[in-house]
Amino acid sequence: MKKILLTGGDGFFCTRFAKKYNTSYKILSTDVPELDITDETKVMEVFKAFNPDYVIHAAAIASTDFCNNNPEVAYSVNVTGALNVAKACKEVSAKMVFISTEQVFNGTLESGPYTEDDTPNPDTMYGKNKLEAEKLLKEILDEIWILRFTWLFGLPERNCGMSPNILWNTISIALEGQRTKVTCNEYRGLTYVHELIDHFSKVFNIPYGTYHVGSHNNLSRYDVSCLILKESGLEERVDELIERDTEKYRDHQRDVRLCTDKIRRYGIEFSDTKDAIKKCIEEFKLKI
Structure with a gap:
């Protein structure tokens, strides 16, 4: 049975993901009490002990106001924490799924829907953190899927x-x-969380890269x-x-x-x- 490690395990997406797939994969769900992602040494210890095949990195500070008002704290979690996870993935040869956001486009003047080829222009600290993390993670890992989520409901x-x-x-x-x-x-875009989760295991079979994910x-x-x-x-x-x-x-x-046409071409479609x-x-x- 393949093993999946979740960060942000107590959150909206991961708690529902773990319930859906707890008999299909061996899942280690972690959040701050079990794993502080800003502690590089602890991250490496947990990853080596569990030795996951896949890591879904959903841990983040997503509050726009908090990130804007506390940029150093936001950066330590949203960027440095993500890099710690990527380094640990590389150490144990785990494939990484990085959960990013539509907010990388929230300062773009042109109207959407945006494709993966459009140039992001975030105007919030959270969006800037995520975009920077996307770039830096790709410098560490080749085996990575970057999924830019629409707003889940x-x-x-x-x-x-x-x-x-x-x-x-x-x-x-x-x-x-x-x-x-x-x-x-x-x-x-506003996406039903269970529709996303029902499709999610298909992500592990598509080419690595950046994808826009969710409903039009x-x-x-x-x-x-x-x-x-x-x-x-x-x-x-x-x-x-x-x-x-x-x-x-x-x-x-x-x-x-x-625009989610790219991921739809691999059979991952949304209402x-x-x-x-x-x-x-x-x-x-x-x-x-």
Whole structure:
């Protein structure tokens, strides 16, 4: 049985990944208590002890505000930590999957969707960290997949990590009953986390390189929130719960959509965001 080591193991993606594949692979899921990725010596010790075939490096500080306000801490985790993991992968001959982000394009003036050949231009510290790590990791490892994720969404599950996402944020607005502004000037891919995880083992069989991963989407963030409420049976409460925010990103529309045609050519395909939201709501029996 092949062995997979996860970093960021307590997070939104990795907890669900471990549950899905715990009988298909021998999985060591690590987070800060088990493995501080900024400690190069400890990283090497853990990797040598487990001797993984694959490493999925998902550990990161992803909060945009925190990274902007604490650049040195962010760099130590998002860049130096990633390099420590890559060096350990090289030492034990493990293949690495590096989870990157659509945010490498969030300062790009041209509209998306962006391909892997488009030039990234991040304007946040998190996006800059990820882009720098991508470059440096490729200097250490040949056997590496760099996956730039779109924004994942899903619902709370027992014994699984949770993070803010478009679906749960919108449902929370309905639960709290407080009218909230939602921007109509932001466009991004929004991917159902379980659809991504169901495909994930296929990644190990595609050529090494950089891939954009997730759903295509042509709806604004406001339109997606409206869709979620309607599909949840709350269509009559849309105007009560959300308000169109025309000011945020007014001067420059935020568009970080990714073109995922490259990875689709290898049989890793995703529903568009509209269908993926409907699928998630149906699977969790969320409709009122």
